[in-house]
Amino acid sequence: MSRAALNKEFSGEIPTGTYGPAMHLTETLEGWRNEKPLIDSNICNKCEWCYLVCPEGVIYSENNDIKIDYRFCKGCGICAKECKKCAIKMEKEGAANE
Amino acid sequence: MNNRVFVSGDEAIALGVKLAKPKVIAAYPITPQTIVVERLAEMVEKRELEAEYMYVESEHSALAAVMGASVLGVRTFTATSSQGLLYMAEVLHYASGGRVPLVMMNANRSVALPWSIFGDQRDSLSLLDSGWIQAYVEDAQETLDMVIQAYALAENKNVLTPVMVNLDGFVLTHTYEAIDIPTEEQVEKFLPEFKLEGKMDINAPKNLFFSSSPSDNIRFKLQQHQAMEDSRAIIKELDRQYEEITGRGYGGLATGYRTEDAESIIITLGSITGLVKDVVDALRSQGKRVGVVKIRFMRPFPEEELVELCKNADKIGVLEKDISFGYHGTVYTNVADALKAEGKKLINYIAGLGGQNISADDICNIFSQLQSIDTGVNVPTLNFVGVKG
Amino acid sequence: MLKNLDKEEYFYGHKGCGGCGGSLAVRLALKVLGKNTFVVVPAGCMSAVGFLYPQLSFGVNALISPFASTGAMLSGIRAAANALDIKDCNVVGFAGDGGTADIGLQALSGAIDRGDRIIYICYDNEAYMNTGVQQSGLTPYGARTTTTPPGDYIHGSKNNKKDMFDIVAAHNIKYAATASIGNIPDYIRKVEKAKNIKGTSYIHVAAPCPTGWGIDSSETVSIAKEAIHCGLWYLAEYEDGVYKLNHEVREYASIEGYLKKQSRFKHLTDEDIEIIQKQRDRKINLIKRKVKNYEKILENQ
Numbered sequence: 096m097s098r099a100a101l102n103k104e105f106s107g108e109i110p111t112g113t114y115g116p117a118m119h120l121t122e123t124l125e126g127w128r129n130e131k132p133l134i135d136s137n138i139c140n141k142c143e144w145c146y147l148v149c150p151e152g153v154i155y156s157e158n159n160d161i162k163i164d165y166r167f168c169k170g171c172g173i174c175a176k177e178c179k180k181c182a183i184k185m186e187k188e189g190a191a192n193e
Numbered sequence: 194m195n196n197r198v199f200v201s202g203d204e205a206i207a208l209g210v211k212l213a214k215p216k217v218i219a220a221y222p223i224t225p226q227t228i229v230v231e232r233l234a235e236m237v238e239k240r241e242l243e244a245e246y247m248y249v250e251s252e253h254s255a256l257a258a259v260m261g262a263s264v265l266g267v268r269t270f271t272a273t274s275s276q277g278l279l280y281m282a283e284v285l286h287y288a289s290g291g292r293v294p295l296v297m298m299n300a301n302r303s304v305a306l307p308w309s310i311f312g313d314q315r316d317s318l319s320l321l322d323s324g325w326i327q328a329y330v331e332d333a334q335e336t337l338d339m340v341i342q343a344y345a346l347a348e349n350k351n352v353l354t355p356v357m358v359n360l361d362g363f364v365l366t367h368t369y370e371a372i373d374i375p376t377e378e379q380v381e382k383f384l385p386e387f388k389l390e391g392k393m394d395i396n397a398p399k400n401l402f403f404s405s406s407p408s409d410n411i412r413f414k415l416q417q418h419q420a421m422e423d424s425r426a427i428i429k430e431l432d433r434q435y436e437e438i439t440g441r442g443y444g445g446l447a448t449g450y451r452t453e454d455a456e457s458i459i460i461t462l463g464s465i466t467g468l469v470k471d472v473v474d475a476l477r478s479q480g481k482r483v484g485v486v487k488i489r490f491m492r493p494f495p496e497e498e499l500v501e502l503c504k505n506a507d508k509i510g511v512l513e514k515d516i517s518f519g520y521h522g523t524v525y526t527n528v529a530d531a532l533k534a535e536g537k538k539l540i541n542y543i544a545g546l547g548g549q550n551i552s553a554d555d556i557c558n559i560f561s562q563l564q565s566i567d568t569g570v571n572v573p574t575l576n577f578v579g580v581k582g
Numbered sequence: 583m584l585k586n587l588d589k590e591e592y593f594y595g596h597k598g599c600g601g602c603g604g605s606l607a608v609r610l611a612l613k614v615l616g617k618n619t620f621v622v623v624p625a626g627c628m629s630a631v632g633f634l635y636p637q638l639s640f641g642v643n644a645l646i647s648p649f650a651s652t653g654a655m656l657s658g659i660r661a662a663a664n665a666l667d668i669k670d671c672n673v674v675g676f677a678g679d680g681g682t683a684d685i686g687l688q689a690l691s692g693a694i695d696r697g698d699r700i701i702y703i704c705y706d707n708e709a710y711m712n713t714g715v716q717q718s719g720l721t722p723y724g725a726r727t728t729t730t731p732p733g734d735y736i737h738g739s740k741n742n743k744k745d746m747f748d749i750v751a752a753h754n755i756k757y758a759a760t761a762s763i764g765n766i767p768d769y770i771r772k773v774e775k776a777k778n779i780k781g782t783s784y785i786h787v788a789a790p791c792p793t794g795w796g797i798d799s800s801e802t803v804s805i806a807k808e809a810i811h812c813g814l815w816y817l818a819e820y821e822d823g824v825y826k827l828n829h830e831v832r833e834y835a836s837i838e839g840y841l842k843k844q845s846r847f848k849h850l851t852d853e854d855i856e857i858i859q860k861q862r863d864r865k866i867n868l869i870k871r872k873v874k875n876y877e878k879i880l881e882n883q
């Protein structure tokens with residue numbers, strides 16, 4: 096399953112009136128976070144609870160592995176707090192542009 | 194079916210709407226629009242009109258509901274008056290900014306306080322900036338023809354602007370007249386099927402009615418303004434096409450009656466035009482050079498047309514059923530701006546507020562007063578007819 | 583449960599605060615409803631963060647309605663879908679406190695009255711969060727908001743939460759439920775149920791707001807669980823005139839524990855907490871009585 100594509104080439108044009116396309120993303124949000132969730136795949140039992148509780152929907156299962164779309168992770172920490180196996184740790188990081 | 198019927202203004206609206214075949218109708222009853230919604234409900238019940246007739250609990254909800262329906266690509270209709278129009282005022286801006294091609298009938302009625310169910314034009318004129326095309330009709334025939342043209346205008350892809358059709362409350366909504374109804378075939382020839390390019394579609398989903406940034410907002414508003422400007426030519430073209438098919442044309446954004454060599458002209462809006470035409474004929478038979486200009490659309494405003502129609506007259510009286518407190522009537526301020534470089538004497542006559550009767554004598558007096566300017570009489574710019582100011 | 587969820591994400595790249603409860607409620611509901619869905623979102627947090635042109639975050643058809651009009655636009659869309667003979671589509675609205683209980687209440691009432699096949703989901707974060715945490719009709723007793731400051735004079739909100747679940751039930755709605763992101767399987771089950779109701783359904787989902795409640799962004803889901811455990815939030819359903827409590831708490835967790843974790847309740851005195859406790863007891867008794875009454879009615883039928 097592919098993640099939402101970013102329209103990097105967005106020209107800045109406006110449509111006629113407020114008729115816009117669905118799921119049209121022109122910027123990423125990784126600059127929002129101070130810490131980043133890291134999943135320890137040795138402890139993780141692939142229950143996918145983290146996938147359910149993430150408000151952003153950036154956690155997903157692919158090839159029996161739990162992955163995170165860091166482009167849109169805001170580092171809220173819900174996944175780390177809710178993981179029943181304590182397999183997710185939040186690691187400090189600076190703003191993406193620094 | 195007999196194509197000539199004896200109906201009221203409200204009923205003419207319903208007949209026009211029936212011919213346009215909207216699929217969703219949502220309206221809240223308010224005097225003097227009630228006959229419109231009642232007739233439409235009857236038509237739906239008799240299966241003469243195949244539409245979803247929604248019960249709504251307020252005018253604000255009525256307009257919101259038809260907006261929601263319209264962006265699925267479905268033709269809609271709603272109607273209101275005075276208090277209801279102002280209650281949905283927020284949604285008027287929403288529809289025009291959202292470029293949703295709605296058609297709405299408004300029965301011009303006085304706005305509280307004091308309460309009055311009778312007609313004047315303060316309701317719609319106070320909302321000229323809402324971004325809607327605003328048409329004002331003179332009689333029941335024009336009413337029916339205008340409703341059909343309103344759909345063609347709103348839905349035109351270069352316009353995509355909602356249209357408000359205004360009828361004077363009671364004096365037009367509830368008076369009876371013999372009118373001709375076009376056939377279904379004629380309407381089908383004139384009014385194309387509704388196709389909305391940006392509509393919500395399961396196979397091509399959209400995100401509508403979004404927010405704009407400070408740098409983008411003015412671009413959206415310019416676009417909206419441009420569409421309204423572009424609609425001028427389209428209004429004239431639709432009038433021409435309609436005349437070709439039905440034999441009835443109305444002359445575009447503004448028309449003149451006996452204005453070519455008039456010295457004094459009264460500018461009117463709505464049903465009062467009929468009475469003024471009668472007075473013009475009577476005074477002409479006495480040798481007085483008078484005429485009347487009827488504004489059919491307040492937005493877009495017929496700037497060029499007014500300059501052209503008034504070019505030979507030097508005394509202009511703007512007769513309207515509203516007042517913008519603390520200045521002049523709104524029709525007057527719009528007209529004064531259009532004619533500002535023309536060196537004419539412009540006088541504002543406020544009459545008909547809250548259903549006040551305007552008589553032929555009143556019109557005669559206005560023409561007399563305008564003519565008296567030539568003899569050096571100082572006529573005040575603003576005049577409330579029938580009251581000492 | 584995971585099997586029933588669409589793998590696609592239909593609410594993505596939005597600019598909600600990190601840890602936003604409301605966005606989790608929207609995201610999960612859309613994964614239950616899938617791509618054949620039309621979404622209405624009134625002014626509020628979800629519309630403010632999801633429709634900032636050019637960043638448009640809904641993967642299904644979605645639009646912003648005027649603040650008061652969620653119920654009306656939902657009905658309008660359903661009427662058009664019927665006219666176009668679009669079979670099997672969901673028409674769902676996500677409204678917050680204001681859009682549901684205050685400014686939007688009239689249109690919601692009208693929508694239920696019409697009985698159209700729509701789903702109305704209220705994400706309850708207990709204040710007008712989008713405009714900066716002002717008191718709403720769903721703000722609980724004692725809460726600090728920017729319009730109910732916690733001083734000696736006003737001392738936090740003096741109002742009780744409007745009981746929206748009861749209000750919609752009193753309309754004789756086809757289906758209503760309270761839910762919470764603190765119990766995700768229960769919430770998902772209820773959205774699934776609403777999807778299949780041939781009439782109007784309403785779900786009132788607890789959606790904590792870390793920003794407005796004064797908790798860490800990681801605690802959104804756990805605080806919602808605690809609200810259920812201390813009895814301040816109950817999970818119930820109303821269907822065809824019958825009330826049902828989904829989850830009876832045998833022994834309540836500490837109300838004070840739940841309240842004091844949040845900055846918005848920091849100022850509460852013991853007296854305040856006692857009032858809140860009594861309110862909880864009264865509310866639970868009321869719902870239990872309703873459940874018993876309807877059980878009796880069913881028995882007698």
